[in-house]
Amino acid sequence: MTKTNPGRFFEDYRLGETITHAVPRTLSGGERALYHALYPARHALHSSDAFAQRCGLPQSPLDDLIVFHTVFGKTVPDISLNAVANLGYAEGRFLRPVYPGTTLRSVSEVIGLKQNSNGKSGVVWVRTTGLDEADTPVLNYVRWVMVRKSDPDAPAPETTIPDLADHVAPNALTLPDGLTFDRYDTALAGEPHRAADYQIGEIIDHVDGVTVEEAEHMMATRLWQNTAKVHFDATNREDGKRLIYGGHVISLARALSFNGLANAQMILAINAGAHANPCFAGDTVRAWSEVLDKADLAPGLTALRLRLVATKGAPGALRGDDGKYLADVLLDLDYWALMPA
Amino acid sequence: MTKTNPGRFFEDYRLGETITHAVPRTLSGGERALYHALYPARHALHSSDAFAQRCGLPQSPLDDLIVFHTVFGKTVPDISLNAVANLGYAEGRFLRPVYPGTTLRSVSEVIGLKQNSNGKSGVVWVRTTGLDEADTPVLNYVRWVMVRKSDPDAPAPETTIPDLADHVAPNALTLPDGLTFDRYDTALAGEPHRAADYQIGEIIDHVDGVTVEEAEHMMATRLWQNTAKVHFDATNREDGKRLIYGGHVISLARALSFNGLANAQMILAINAGAHANPCFAGDTVRAWSEVLDKADLAPGLTALRLRLVATKGAPGALRGDDGKYLADVLLDLDYWALMPA
Amino acid sequence: MTKTNPGRFFEDYRLGETITHAVPRTLSGGERALYHALYPARHALHSSDAFAQRCGLPQSPLDDLIVFHTVFGKTVPDISLNAVANLGYAEGRFLRPVYPGTTLRSVSEVIGLKQNSNGKSGVVWVRTTGLDEADTPVLNYVRWVMVRKSDPDAPAPETTIPDLADHVAPNALTLPDGLTFDRYDTALAGEPHRAADYQIGEIIDHVDGVTVEEAEHMMATRLWQNTAKVHFDATNREDGKRLIYGGHVISLARALSFNGLANAQMILAINAGAHANPCFAGDTVRAWSEVLDKADLAPGLTALRLRLVATKGAPGALRGDDGKYLADVLLDLDYWALMPA
Structure with a gap:
């Protein structure tokens, strides 16, 4: 029996199943420093504890995209190792700031399946949730990918296309607890x-x-x-x-x-x-x-x-x-x- | 007098001498983040505090190879700056987990010397120990290198070839205090x-x-x-x-x-x-x-x-x-x- | 109106004005690890908490040049985005060690202006101060740059060339509180x-x-x-x-x-x-x-x-x-x- 992960193929997904993704990850100031080295990131809230504290937060949260990439990365071995294309994102919501010291892991629910007419591949929709070490969700998003079939003769699943919002409604946006821009300093932020x-x-x-x-x-x-x-x-x-x-x-x-x-x-x-x-x-x-x-x-x-x-x-x-x-x-x-x- | 370090040559080593290597180093979450950026490292114990805590450790230890490379790196100016070849390793034992905040330094004992028959170089065996800030050993290994002579006329030392184990015996392996896999989660670890x-x-x-x-x-x-x-x-x-x-x-x-x-x-x-x-x-x-x-x-x-x-x-x-x-x-x-x- | 920062041109500087530079930055062990990855830095005081503590400091301070680059970097959008040349530095003084967790920001005072004879550019002298989150200065230096004019017809300012010391006098050098080399270990430092x-x-x-x-x-x-x-x-x-x-x-x-x-x-x-x-x-x-x-x-x-x-x-x-x-x-x-x- 092979010990390595061949990745999932289209016929391996079942509607409604929950996939626990491997390798939880504790983030630290090291990931923040690397993010600043790899990208020309300068938004002050993600750069300065002092700035974040003036905005009512306990310290500077990790860049939202550090959270996104970490949560996304964990899904790759289960969702997109055999993906032909990464087709889209929807309903992505950042639910709370993530601070250094947090451990993130990811779970995904299969919410849609549609075999392509050529019978060789299909589209898989998953809703992925990033969770901290207390299992509190920090991020939630849908993505869909086109995945190859391993066995072209595997039967096609019933087609289910999820009903996804064109965009997240403003009343579904989550503000961090305590956040305020009452003492916001545009000079320190960089633009008026x-x-x-x-x-x-x-x-x-x-x-x-x-x-x-x-x-x-x-x-x-x-x-x-x-x-x-x-x-x-x-x-x-x-x-x-x-x-x-x-x-x-x-x-x-x-x-x-x-x-x-x-x-x-x-x-x-x-x-x-x-x-x-x-x-x-x-x-x-x-x-x-x-x-x-x-x-x-x-x-x-x-x-x-x-x-x-x-x-x-x-x-x-x-x-x-x-x-x-x-x-x-x-x-x-x-x-x-x-x-x- | 030159101020720079020319490195040691074969005739500079004495059997039994202890070499204190320079530049102790405090490791942090920064080194861990860089390790993950430089290598596709995913072992969960070294990635997640939460996973490590389920295994009975206080937090996620730094990757064992971070410890090895840090301890090894300190020896280079004294052992291998003039090395012709890095010939082998033996009896390497990881003695305790190393956590962010630890300061490591290295010492080496010369345990073997053998001049080559050409008279221009020789083999030096050293046993290197990595120590934390309390001088507790965290790693111990033997390596041997071929080093050039600076003066071909320098007398050959008596040949001493250390008696090295073919491999570390299982009863010489050290388990971290408190480590248990009783609540080990293979889904989070990534493979069954x-x-x-x-x-x-x-x-x-x-x-x-x-x-x-x-x-x-x-x-x-x-x-x-x-x-x-x-x-x-x-x-x-x-x-x-x-x-x-x-x-x-x-x-x-x-x-x-x-x-x-x-x-x-x-x-x-x-x-x-x-x-x-x-x-x-x-x-x-x-x-x-x-x-x-x-x-x-x-x-x-x-x-x-x-x-x-x-x-x-x-x-x-x-x-x-x-x-x-x-x-x-x-x-x-x-x-x-x-x-x- | 354009939202992006076009940078300042020579005619935009006023003698005596103070410029608050944007994006304060909290430094951590991550920046220290990256510094060691990007440069072959080995000075023991900046590498080891244990070594620094033997020298009377609470922990290893961030490399002085991490502080310099961070403070300098903040000035670029306001001082040198349209610079033709970075002409010189003077009177740079490191005023206190900076430890991980510190948030740095920068302010500059325009202390000299001289339009070039061609009327197309001029030299701007600024004295830049790096401040921590308590607004305590950690670094102070003068630099001067040649900056283009946006409007060649803009009137020339009165020429003011600051009187700068050829070098910082020894009695103007600041020693960190508590620093002592009484227990300095040259073997750990790397040279005698x-x-x-x-x-x-x-x-x-x-x-x-x-x-x-x-x-x-x-x-x-x-x-x-x-x-x-x-x-x-x-x-x-x-x-x-x-x-x-x-x-x-x-x-x-x-x-x-x-x-x-x-x-x-x-x-x-x-x-x-x-x-x-x-x-x-x-x-x-x-x-x-x-x-x-x-x-x-x-x-x-x-x-x-x-x-x-x-x-x-x-x-x-x-x-x-x-x-x-x-x-x-x-x-x-x-x-x-x-x-x-």
Whole structure:
């Protein structure tokens, strides 16, 4: 009997089953320092204990995307080891800040299955929850992937497509206990613009570009204990290229968006996301944002719904005349961020 | 008088002398995070405080190889700066878990000397001990290196070849105080296979490969304050290549071995080891293991004696017809690991 | 209105104004571990809590250059985003050790302005102070940069050139509270040479070389939240090269200087510094030091004034017959370091 994990194939998933993902992980100041070394992250709430304490938190929480990547990474051996494509995200909600010292683990529920018409693969929808060491949920999101079948003759499951929200409703966004921007210092945060200064429809070009190196994306991806071989093994693809973990591009784009969105301190929800084209070492990643919506959550606290687009050329259009993403587009992410009103 | 350290030459060693190695080092969660970024390490005991606490430990200990590399790195300026070759390891014993906050230092005793017949170099055997800030030993191992003579006319020392055990006897293995696998959770550990599921002679191909980058192995080697110039200076060799620290390959192979040996949670001893061929950036490192022996140490706790082989091609044979390591073999390591029975 | 930070131009500075720099940063053991991974740093006081405690400090302080880079990095968006050249440093004083857990921020006062005769740019002098979370200064230094004008027709300010000390006077050097070298252990520090063993005028070749990779200098520079695009964006220069942050070369050279100056434990002051030539990935950085002066500060505590020179070839002369730095010279730094007498 083989001892190694071959990953799950499409026919291995059962609707409603719960998968406990392996290898809980305790996060520390070390992960925070590495996050700052790997991404040009500067949002003050995630950088400074003193700033976070002025905002009513006990200390600086780990970057929301550290939590996302850690929770996501644990699901890879069970969900996406044999995935052909990572198709989408929905209903991602950050439920409470995560501080250094927290141990995270992940569980996923299979909420949808649909065999493809070619009979060789199918789409699996899972709702993944990140839990701390007291089993309190810190993050919850749906993603769906296309997974190969191992046995083409395995019977197709009944098709179940989950009913997913187009975006997280503002009243479903969770604010951290005690959070207040009453004593918010825009000079220390880096920009004067508050939520009221942003217009729905406004486009912000984040200006800066970062050329990506192999060592960086592999260190980042390993840090999240994400083991998908396409990221690490140059012999895996015929062209000798290592595919960069899509989450690396999310973090790069989010960090670049500081320049123009320095006060969008926390990610409250991920509404949707598409990895439009693959990213490889040598690409220079840039980003732009579009303000999609605004919602007042509490006195002084406003959520901005943002489209965050990463490109590998000059920022420009998103889709061609055929409705498809242009070749330069790497990421199209729809999320809610928290800002001082 | 020159102020810099020229390193020791063969004639500088005296049998029985004790060498205090410089630069004690306090380890923190930062080293742990970097270890996870540099290697695909996933053993749960070294990843999660919560998992370690269920196993009776106060928190997650630092990876055994963090301890090994830190202790080893301190010896380089005194033992291997002028080494021609790192010939072997023996009698390596991990004596207690090391937690973040511990300060490690190293001392070595010269236990063997043998001048080579060419009169230009010799073999030095040292027993190195890693000590914490209370001078409690945490690790003990023998290694031997071939070192150049500075003065070919220096007299040869009396030949003394230490009597080294072929492998650490099971009753010499040290279990951490309080360790128990009574509440061990295989789902969180990542695989169902316990010691009883492994057969002596069984071979496990760990499947995954990692292509190594210059930045990664240099960061790792520096992290252990290992200063051997062959690892860092591209002008040092005629071919412009930087030789990868052998310990980097050990860590890569051990981390890759998670896939098939996820429950081999701790390294208890290093019985022997050979760096069969040099590793360079661009190589894709793979690994396979062979179960050499098993030993029950305490109720529920079994040690597996494992051969861990790292290769830079597809895993295959170890030695050619001439008995020499094949060109693709990078590492042949013999160690004891602790598993739930 | 654009939301992004275009940086300041020469005409935007006013003599005497104080600039609060954004994004305070809490440092942890993670930054220390990364510093050790990115640089071959081995000074024992910054490596070991136990060693630091023997020297009368509560624990090992973060490397002085971690403090310098963090404080410096915060100033980049306000001072040097549009800088044509980083011209010099003066009167840099380290005022107290910084320990993990400290939050640093930076403020700068504009102390000098001089428009260039071409009318297109000018020199700005700022005195920057690094403050901890209690607003206690930890570092103070002057630097001056040449900055472009956005509007060539903007009127020239009155020329004010600050009166800067050639070097920090010994009686202006600050010793950490409680520091003593009475129980200093040279074996653990790595070298026997105390201040008395160094002669003014003595030259020390630090022997080792480090070939620099793109991933390393970018990770380091990001770690200090330094956002200057020349370091990250390969499309920014016509030659496709990324300019390495000058501070990266300072840290490399300082770390290399361990070999010959292992007991120069702390940097007390930066007297002057010039980035003589740009450094790029692929360069092999070497270093040499010259003892410029000595000053007894307290019983057992002596400051050495050192010239630290980084080169990308074999160490040699500093300047050509024309008085200009030779092409191989990367850095010429004048600093005070603390040593056991």
